Every structure is written in C-alpha cells, then in structure tokens.
Amino acid sequence: MTASGVSVRFDDVFKAFDETVVLAGVSLTVDPGEIFALLGPSGSGKTTMLRLLAGFEQLDRGRLLIADEAVEHLPPARRGVGMLFQSYALFPHLSVAENVAFGLKVRGGGQGEAEARVAEMLELVRLSGFERRRIAELSGGQQQRVALARALAPRPRVLLLDEPLSNLDPALREETRADLRRTVKQTGITTVLVTHEQEEAFELGERIGLLNEGGLEQVGGPAELYRDPASRFVATFVGRCSVLAGVVKERHGDDELTVRLESQPEAPAWRCRSSGELAVNDRVDVCVRPESVSLETGEGPGLSGEIETERFTGSNSFYTVRLAAGPTVEVAMPGAAAGLKGACVVRQLAGELPSAFAAAGESGP
C-alpha cells in the first residue's frame, strides 16, 4: 500500500498574531515520502507551521505548496492533509470504527469500501477487534493509534503529527515511537512532525528543521545537527553541551581552528570545528559535548578543575567539573560511577571536534 509521496513547500512564509511575529519568512522543502521533524522550544513557531499547512490558520505572506500546487487559499477540508492532534481530538460520541470512518463517509463512496478501509486501517495500527469500542474505554496509547488510523484512512497526501507522543507515559513512549515510525514508513506518506523533544525528533525524523524565534536555524539529518551545529543555539538545544569562552589562536583550512580558552590560557589550545567566518584573535564560544572530553584525577596537561558532582544514568556517568577560575564543564565517562572526587584535569578526546561560534554579544545573539 505504499503510496508515492508528494512534496511540501513553505515559501517565505510570514505569520503574525496581532503584533507578535510568529514566523518571519520561513522557507522549507519537505521531500516526497520523507518524515520531516520540526523541532524547537515552545513559542518558536513550529506548531503554527503545522496549523498553516493544515489550513487552521491563514498566512500573512508567502506561499504554501503541496505537490507543487498552491494550497494557502484552500479550506482545511480540501487540502488532502491528515492530522494527528496532540490531544488526539477523537470524537467521544463515536465508536472506534465510526471515528476512523468519519473522513471516508465525508467523501462519499460505498459502504463496503469504507468498511474495508476501516478494517485495513485498524489492522495497520494493530487494533483489529476494537471497532465497536468507545473512545473512553481505550488506553492513551490505543487512542493515539485510533487517531493515526483516522488521519490516514482518507488517504491524505500529507500527514501532520502534532507532538504525537507527548500525552503518553514515558514508559510507553519509546515503544510507541518505533511503532509510529514503522506505520508511517509503511504507508510511504510525506509526514511533517512537530515536537519540542530532541529525542523524538531524532528518532522519528529523517531530516530535522530546528526553529527558533520564528526562523529556521538549521535543516539537516540528526547526525549533522548534532555534530555540525550551525549556531550556538543549535549546539545547546540539540544534545548537552558546556559553553567555554576563548580566543581564536590559529586557523587550519576552511573549517578548523585552534582556540585558547579564556579561563586557562596556559592550557593546551583546543582544536575546534567552525565555519569560515572567524579570524585570529576573534572571541569565541566553544560548545563542548560531554562525550568529547575525558577527565583524570590529579594533575597534568589539560584544563585543571575540581569535581563538583557525579551522576550515574545507567550507561554513562556524568561529572560536573568546576574549572579553575572559570565555568563548569560536563564530562561523560563510560561505565558506573567510580566515586571520583577532588582535583582533576579535563582533556579533549580525539575524534569529534567541538564547535566554535562567534562569542555571544559580538555578532548578534
């Protein structure tokens, strides 16, 4: 039943509510059949993008294209867009089957055809046999699957998922996430997902658009966003990182440089990855991932500091180290907590380089 997906395009979309600008000229293309995740903090405009696409809000400027056809003037009913709502928005007075059949009945067509489609959809979400149940009798996870079946039943061209897992227990989320991805991939439908949780975006999204304050900060695959963040915002929003201030010492080609850290200028300079805009002696912020550094108790070459806290999460132990005359840095060490205490040195590991950005306040926020 794999359908060939269609593309979705936002073309310089602008939207304001009263005086507040929510989307300031966003352009984005979602490829046919792709699962695209819009990630961002609350208020970044991601839900507005979804609601514009569904037709629940009208854009102020720009264009919206589905399969290269402008849809911004179409009412929601004519866009061929299916939506899974955060609250599911299941019709409480209708049974499971009636919910799933709603979009089919609206379009007309034979009774038998609709019944077959409902059965097919319920099988897809593994709820066969639940046809006559009332919505209130279902668990949260089951409700979510009914909502998905209802959205997919009329064969929409695009599927929209608004925080699809936020109403589930944490224990259920992981399982449901994999399930959701499998189901959506199986249908081959172009999907746009909105979430504020990085983990959800990374696992469900093939590509991710990170939104901040009404603009797209970066679009790319999960690994790209994590390893090569385009801005300090991306680096700090995606994954954990400690920010250390420094000054550019030397450039190495287009995308590498060495940075002398401000708090400990005598320590060995750090190799960083950067875009080509930084020059020698520019002040920079270095975003250090916990797993790109290691620590050793005692003294030696590296950043000297004092272990403040130790936290064991199961696969790693995290240490917060207060650097001498400076900020704290978080260090991940594999394995169980070893009860490390006192003075230590923090060193850069070979492999993934931390990213350096022009220091906050020097070139904009």
Add this chain to the structure above:
Amino acid sequence: MSAAGAGGKAPQLQSLMPWLVLAFLVWLVGYPLLVVAAEAFGIGSPGGGGPTTEAFQSFFTRADEWNAMWRTLWISVLSTLAAAAIGVPLGFLFERNEIPGRRLLGALVALPVALPPLVGVIAFLFLYGESGLAARGLQSLGLDVSWRLTGAWAILLVHAYSMYVYFYLFTRAGLSGQDGAAIEAAQSLGASRSQILFRVTLPRLRPALAGATLLTFMTSLGSFSAPYIFGGGFRVMTTQIVASKLNGELRMAYVETTMLALLAFASLLLLRKIDPGLDLASGARGTPPARRRLHSRGARIAAAAGGWVLAGVLLLPHATLILMSLVPPNTWTVEAFPPVLGLVNYGDLLSSAERLRPALNSLWMAAAATLAAVVVGVMAARLSLRRGGLPGRALEAMMTLPWAIPGTVFALALAAAMSVNAPWVGRFVLVGTLWILPLAYLVRSLPLTGRSIFAGLRQLDPRLEEAAASLGAGALRTVLQIVLPLLRPAVIAGAGLAFITMLGDFVTSIVLYTYDTRPISIEIQSSLRIQETGIAAAYGVLLMVLSAVAFIAWDDRAGGRL
C-alpha cells in the same frame, strides 16, 4: 481535488457569517430598544413632529410615575432579602444535615421554580385570597377574620414564595462545591462553629449568593404577574407601562419603558460589583464536609415532621389549584369546602376547539421560539468563540442582553419598532400578525439557550472541529455530526428552560397577543375576569403539568444543572 472553483467564494461567505448573524441579532434585540428610546423623544414616530423632551418632563414631574419607579426598586430589594432569608437557611438545612427523607424533600422544596409566574399567582389567589380556601376555612371555624390579598405585601409574599428557590439552589450548589478540609483546618486551628460559619463557609459562599442575588433582583425588577393581579392601585414600573399603553398614552409608555431599561442596566452594573468573580469559587476542589447526623430519635422525628409540614405548605398552592380546577361552575357559594368536585372543567376545555386553542398556541409558539433560539444560539456561539474578535464579543453581548432587560420592556420595544412599515430602516408591521409573539418569545429565549450553549461550547475542545475539517467535513456537517451531538446536554438544558419559560409567558404576551395567537396565560386571565375560576384553574393545572413534564425531562437529561 477540484477545489479551485469553490475555493474563492466559500471563504468570503465565511468571513461574512459573523456579521450576518450579528446584524440579525442587532435588528431583533438592540434595534427595538433604540426605537423605543427614540420614540420616547418623539423621534421617528409616525406623524409626530420633531424631537421633544416633553414626555420625559412630565414623567419627572408626575408623582405616580416617580412612585412606580421607587416602588419597583424597594419591592425588588425586599423581595431579594425575603427570598434570601428563606432560601439560604433551607439550603444549609438540606445540604449540611442528614435528615430523614432528605433527597425527596430537597427536591420538593425546589418545586416553585417549575411553576409559571402567573400560575403561581392565581394559585395564591385561590388559596390566600379574600374568598380563598384559607379565609373560608378560618371563617368556618367561627373565626371572624377577613383580609384582602392586595398591595405591596401580597406582591412580596408571592415573590418570596417563588424566588427563594434561587437562593436555595445556589446555596446548595455553593456548599456542595466547598472543600471540607478547609473546615477541618479551621477546627484544628481552634475556631468555634460560629467562627467557621462567618469566617470560612460564608465568605466562600459569596459567589453563589451574589449569583442568586443578581438573579432574584433582576427577576423581581421585571416581575409582572404578581403586581398585575395583586397590585390594584399599587403600581410598579411593569404594570405602569402596560397601563399607559392600554390607556393609549403611547409616548408615556415609551418613556417608562426607557426608564425601566435604564434602571435594569444600572442595577445590573451595580450588582456585578458584589460578585467577587470566580477566584473565590474555584481553586482546589475537595470533598464537601460530611453531613451532620441527628443523634436523638426525637430530633430526627421532629426534623422529619418539620420537613414534611414545610413541604406541605410549599405544595399547598399547587394542591389548591388542582382542587379549584375540579370545582364545576356555579356550585361553590358559601361553603367552606367545595361541595361538588368533578372533571367538568377539563371536559369543557378538551371538548371545545376554541378552548383548546390557547394551549396549542402556547405549545407551538414556545416550541418554535425555542428551536429558533437554539439555532441562533449555536450559530452565535460558534462564530463568537471560534472566530473571536469584535463581532464575536458583540454576538455574545447581544445574546445576553435580553436577560438583563425586563420582558415588559422588550414587549413594548417590539411593539414600537414593529408597528411601522418602513422596510428601508428595518421596520415592518408585525404587530397584530401571527409573527410578533413567537418573535418576542425568541428574544426572551436567546439568553436562556445562549447561556448554556456558550458555556457548553467553551468546554468543547476546538481541535475536534479542526479534526473534522481536516478529514474533509464542511461547516454544516461538522456542526450536525460533531458539535451538536457533543453539545446535547447544554442544548437540552437551555432549550428546556426556554420552553418552560415561554410556555407560561404572560408579561410579553399581554402586550403583543392577538386573538388568534392568544396563549394559555391570556386565557387564564380572561377566564378569571369573567369569574370562570374553574376554567382558569384547569388551564393553570394544564400549564403546570406541561411545565413539570418539560422540567422533569430537562432535569433528567441535563443532569440537574441550572
């Protein structure tokens, strides 16, 4: 997806819809009020010269006018106090104490609310009137007593009897929503019972009491049946208006109407101030405190006996009405108790098409007005709450406005606005036609259906409508298949209340009825006038039964919400 063609047209109509509905409501609700005020100044009336304040001048200089205004005010204040004095203690009694038969008695105590005002008034007349059952009973015991049920005291008595229910119901609702833990906290801090009552329970009852005060005061301000039947020379504004109209002093009637509307507005604004809003009422909702049990057997028996005596007194008017309806014409003269009882009056009523006509009139006009009020209410609520903005707020205001305005005012306003043929300014001759009374009922039904439909829709997740839209459903299908089924309790609650109220309407009917549309209340009044008390009582019983059936069905469906 052949959307391109219809895509352009539909949004245009959609953005116009709020304005269209608003225009209709303004024409129906706001415009007549403006017309009546304008005509009070001599503007726009047919054949009447230029603007003048002449009628206002004579209003402000005539003592009887001032008296009517002043009496309306103090009757309303005293009615509210009397209703509170009865209703609040009863609310405490039934909500906080476990007395035998509490549930049944508690429901019986609320019964006067189901009695249409005019029916309550004539039941009082038959029971406590000059030659009523009570007077005859006492005289037959050899007591030389006689009284006349007229004037302010009679009005107050009827008001207190019919309006304490508001305080009773609001008090019970307020108490049942209170958290028992607060009382336990006060006890553990060493508060005495009276300290708890005055420092904890009553302050938190304030929103409920404010609501009941507002409802009682406004109802009393617009009360017509009691002053009309019992007032005699004691005129309040509503009866003064109708008297001026009947005397042909139209301009003066319009001035009085305007003044009563202003009085109602001012009262509403003032009374809103005592309502602390929701912040006191809401907050943590716990379990209400356990009801106090009476431990001694004697106390329980006394409480039960007291309760049943009370219920008996409250039900006496209903019983009297039924009794009177069973008295054949001209059979009861000087006896203490009617010597002959039978179903003659009912036979008379049911066998003659002409006699049955008013009942059918009331039924169809109340049903049509209710249906229209539901349709308008659903449209207005959806447009107001889902689109918002200026037209949204104006829609809600227009739906609520008739609640604050006495029925007499609207009757006069419609009579003034719809007696002139000037279609270009939205005025048509509807007075004297079949349409004016259902239209007036519609105006008065709007706040009743609107209030509960607005409240219901506010609780409905707007995502449900969006889900239906994204699944391809148009506006009509979304309303019929999603919104209405989910709003059913709210619609039934509002429609039930509107239907019962309009079924027994007297205040607007007396101004606007025609012979062909005369409703039950008008027939009751004219039967009384020609001394056909049995027929009047039979109509009263009919109205009472219809109202009770509608009330029970409504209460059942709506889960007892007010």
